[in-house]
Amino acid sequence: MSILIRNGTIVTATDLYKGDVFVENDRITTIGTSLSMPADRVIDASGKYVLPGGIDVHTHLDMPFGGTKSADDFESGTIAAAHGGTTSIVDFAIQYKGETLHHAWETWMTKAEGKAAIDYGFHMIITELTDQVEQEMDALVAQGVSSFKLFMAYPGVFMLDDASIFRALLRTGKNGGTICMHAENGGVIDVLVKKALAEGKTAPKYHALTRPARAEAEATHRAIALAEMADVPIYIVHLSAAEALEMVTEARDRGLPAYAETCPQYLFLSYDNYEEPGFEGAKYVMSPPLRPKATQDRLWRGLAFNDLQAISTDHCPFCMKEQKTLGEGDFSKIPNGAPGIETRMSLVYDGGVRTGRISLNRFVELTSTSPAKIFGLFPRKGTIAPGSDADIVVFDPNKSMTLSARTHHMKVDYNPYEGRDVTGVTDTVLSRGRVIIDGGKFVGKAGAGAFIKRLTRS
Numbered sequence: 001m002s003i004l005i006r007n008g009t010i011v012t013a014t015d016l017y018k019g020d021v022f023v024e025n026d027r028i029t030t031i032g033t034s035l036s037m038p039a040d041r042v043i044d045a046s047g048k049y050v051l052p053g054g055i056d057v058h059t060h061l062d063m064p065f066g067g068t069k070s071a072d073d074f075e076s077g078t079i080a081a082a083h084g085g086t087t088s089i090v091d092f093a094i095q096y097k098g099e100t101l102h103h104a105w106e107t108w109m110t111k112a113e114g115k116a117a118i119d120y121g122f123h124m125i126i127t128e129l130t131d132q133v134e135q136e137m138d139a140l141v142a143q144g145v146s147s148f149k150l151f152m153a154y155p156g157v158f159m160l161d162d163a164s165i166f167r168a169l170l171r172t173g174k175n176g177g178t179i180c181m182h183a184e185n186g187g188v189i190d191v192l193v194k195k196a197l198a199e200g201k202t203a204p205k206y207h208a209l210t211r212p213a214r215a216e217a218e219a220t221h222r223a224i225a226l227a228e229m230a231d232v233p234i235y236i237v238h239l240s241a242a243e244a245l246e247m248v249t250e251a252r253d254r255g256l257p258a259y260a261e262t263c264p265q266y267l268f269l270s271y272d273n274y275e276e277p278g279f280e281g282a283k284y285v286m287s288p289p290l291r292p293k294a295t296q297d298r299l300w301r302g303l304a305f306n307d308l309q310a311i312s313t314d315h316c317p318f319c320m321k322e323q324k325t326l327g328e329g330d331f332s333k334i335p336n337g338a339p340g341i342e343t344r345m346s347l348v349y350d351g352g353v354r355t356g357r358i359s360l361n362r363f364v365e366l367t368s369t370s371p372a373k374i375f376g377l378f379p380r381k382g383t384i385a386p387g388s389d390a391d392i393v394v395f396d397p398n399k400s401m402t403l404s405a406r407t408h409h410m411k412v413d414y415n416p417y418e419g420r421d422v423t424g425v426t427d428t429v430l431s432r433g434r435v436i437i438d439g440g441k442f443v444g445k446a447g448a449g450a451f452i453k454r455l456t457r458s
């Protein structure tokens, strides 16, 4: 099978030029101008951008939470991702207490196999660090699960103490893995939640009001300090607060390998959404919570100046019906998370590139190249180059669409951006040389996605 993509504007993290891309089987083999080799299919990309497929390194598909599970499984979630121009995800496998990491990995592999329509990898969430688990970390890194997520929040469930976090960090110094951190001070938050509930404050907005920005900043600072003492890099997930960004910026200014991602919800939504009438605020219950509107500009500046290196989604959808309603009358029981796997690329292009906040190259870097480099996928993925996987998005920068639950492909009954118009829409998507989105329609196959064995950091 061969495909020739002609007359597009090829965009990578560093280049922007008119050219043709020739794909043979699953790889890009040739890039040039006026390529004329015979191909099984020719795609005319004139007037469009040819981008490396989006890489979303923070998703939660088929994830159990408080007696329910996230509304998208690996089939619906990856098909929705493909519609939005994302061709690889890194999801999270969860080690529950008393279990081995290997058991967790197998459990999540089973969830994805035969279902995923795009390629996938896993970070491993460690909730209990025994000597045996430490050894298992090395084995997992060797098998391509080369990053781990630890929690400084959710005491009694996910939270690790500083000693365990420090041990895990030290271990990655030896095995080449990367630690990802959920940085919020869980002890403080739990006290504030109990206090609010005791005072009869039960509405969704109290989810945000009991998770102060300073609790995120304190944990971010502590996580970076622990990594500095262990002499290893660290990656802060879903950074939302300007106060936390200051901690990352300060560390990077000192030359430390501190990395952080933010998510579209923190760039386009704000605390004001929690004030929507009735129980509507539950749509936005996620951790960390949405912040004051003024934070958005700070985050955009962080993205533009490389204090933030990636935009992922933290896609963790729960329907309003029967799922979010578990927390009616008690905000602490609202399942945490919101959908976004499908809308990331268009939102960031429309709100970032079209407004001049970031360049087109930076857009590609933040949504594909930089996460690929940080998480051991580059140069197989994250760029358009000979030898790279043919994960390619033909993106129409002039086409508009309205984001809505009525038209999206995520299996969730609301869209946090309902009614928002965006310009810049995915047209055609290739996943390892197979067309999976054709003129906006899914033509791929559930189960065609493969597990990506990721490299260690170099």
Ligand SMILES: [Zn+2]
Pocket (backbone or CB within 6 Å): 058, 060, 314, 316
């Ligand atoms: Zn998450």
